[in-house]
Amino acid sequence: xxxxxxxxFMMVLIIFQIAEQAFPGEQLVxxxxxxxxxxSSGPRGILPPNDGEALFKGVSDHLKAGQIIFGNLEGPxxxxxxxxxxxxxxxxxxxxxxxxxxxxxxxxxAGFNVLNLANNHTFDYGTEGLKSTLNTLQDLAIKPxxxxxxxxxxxxxxxxxxxxxxxLDSPFSYSILEIPKAKEIIRSLKxxxxxxxxxxxxxxxxxxxxxxxxxREIFLGEDRGNVVAFARGAxxxxxxxxxxxxxxxxxxxxxxxxKLIAYSLGNFLTYGxxxxxxxxxxxxxxxxxxxxxxxxxxxxxxLSVKLVEGGIPEIDPEGEGIQIIxxxxxxxxxxxxxxxxxxxxxxxxxINEKSR
Numbered sequence: 001x002x003x004x005x006x007x008x009f010m011m012v013l014i015i016f017q018i019a020e021q022a023f024p025g026e027q028l029v030x031x032x033x034x035x036x037x038x039x040s041s042g043p044r045g046i047l048p049p050n051d052g053e054a055l056f057k058g059v060s061d062h063l064k065a066g067q068i069i070f071g072n073l074e075g076p077x078x079x080x081x082x083x084x085x086x087x088x089x090x091x092x093x094x095x096x097x098x099x100x101x102x103x104x105x106x107x108x109x110a111g112f113n114v115l116n117l118a119n120n121h122t123f124d125y126g127t128e129g130l131k132s133t134l135n136t137l138q139d140l141a142i143k144p145x146x147x148x149x150x151x152x153x154x155x156x157x158x159x160x161x162x163x164x165x166x167x168l169d170s171p172f173s174y175s176i177l178e179i180p181k182a183k184e185i186i187r188s189l190k191x192x193x194x195x196x197x198x199x200x201x202x203x204x205x206x207x208x209x210x211x212x213x214x215x216r217e218i219f220l221g222e223d224r225g226n227v228v229a230f231a232r233g234a235x236x237x238x239x240x241x242x243x244x245x246x247x248x249x250x251x252x253x254x255x256x257x258x259k260l261i262a263y264s265l266g267n268f269l270t271y272g273x274x275x276x277x278x279x280x281x282x283x284x285x286x287x288x289x290x291x292x293x294x295x296x297x298x299x300x301x302x303l304s305v306k307l308v309e310g311g312i313p314e315i316d317p318e319g320e321g322i323q324i325i326x327x328x329x330x331x332x333x334x335x336x337x338x339x340x341x342x343x344x345x346x347x348x349x350x351i352n353e354k355s356r
């Protein structure tokens with residue numbers, strides 16, 4: 001009897017392991033959005049109506065389709081403290097954010113399981129603000145990324161890691177300005193993981209940044225990197241998906257060596273303190289299907305979003321965000337080209353279509 005029980009247990013274990021393995025044609029689904037700032041209780045700050053209860057109401061159902069659900073968190077989750085940032089910078093262009101820790105539950109309810117902290121607002125309230133953010137996200141089972149902070153998953157037997165870069169360099173942000181070093185980091189991650197997803201915060205800001213150029217971008221005297229060179233270098237080093245944010249407007253997508261690059265996902269939920277005029281108030285939810293064996297882009301979808309009532313996202317039936325990205329695709333041709341239909345479906349352009 002004992003022998004039979006052992007054999008039965010081993011059979012169940014084998015079946016479980018087989019079920020968790022990735023077979024040819026199986027896919028990883030990633031849902032990704034851009035910048036998130038749910039309101040600030042700091043100086044010049046403003047909090048949303050009903051203490052933010054409905055912030056993600058109009059979009060959360062569309063996020064939860066992904067196995068990895070990603071966004072860029074602008075500013076710390078912290079309840080107190082003082083910021084010296086804008087007092088020291090003495091600039092009209094300085095912004096500092098402080099979102100109450102209780103708002104973290106809205107991120108969890110919306111489905112996020114990875115949030116990028118590698119950006120220029122991570123230290124708005126110093127190390128205490130960062131510590132509070134990390135503790136809050138840990139309590140919510142949301143993985144933070146940025147520099148040494150990595151988000152690792154095992155999905156259908158495959159090891160997947162998400163890593164965060166920006167134009168800054170710190171233990172919480174690998175730099176996009178040092179591309180050879182960045183490629184070394186990504187190669188090292190690829191040696192220990194099957195799929196590597198790279199997030200980066202970089203590029204100029206505002207409506208003047210809609211056009212993507214393969215050159216170094218300077219904004220307010222600050223080197224924001226050559227995001228094209230960085231993203232393509234990341235793919236060359238082993239990245240399977242590259243997700244960009246920071247310009248606060250949407251930028252194009254491309255496929256490079258079979259891997260999808262999103263150069264900027266724009267503002268997604270930025271309440272009260274952001275310029276939302278024109279393209280700044282238009283966004284998308286990106287859903288991507290990756291081949292779990294190769295990491296190659298299979299197909300994807302864009303869902304247009306518009307920020308209303310001070311920065312709250314709602315689905316945009318007019319599809320303006322999709323059209324902005326479609327306009328940007330004209331900058332790419334040949335093997336990087338994508339076909340984006342009016343409904344937001346993304347697929348690699350067929351050879352016969354490219355020749356028309």
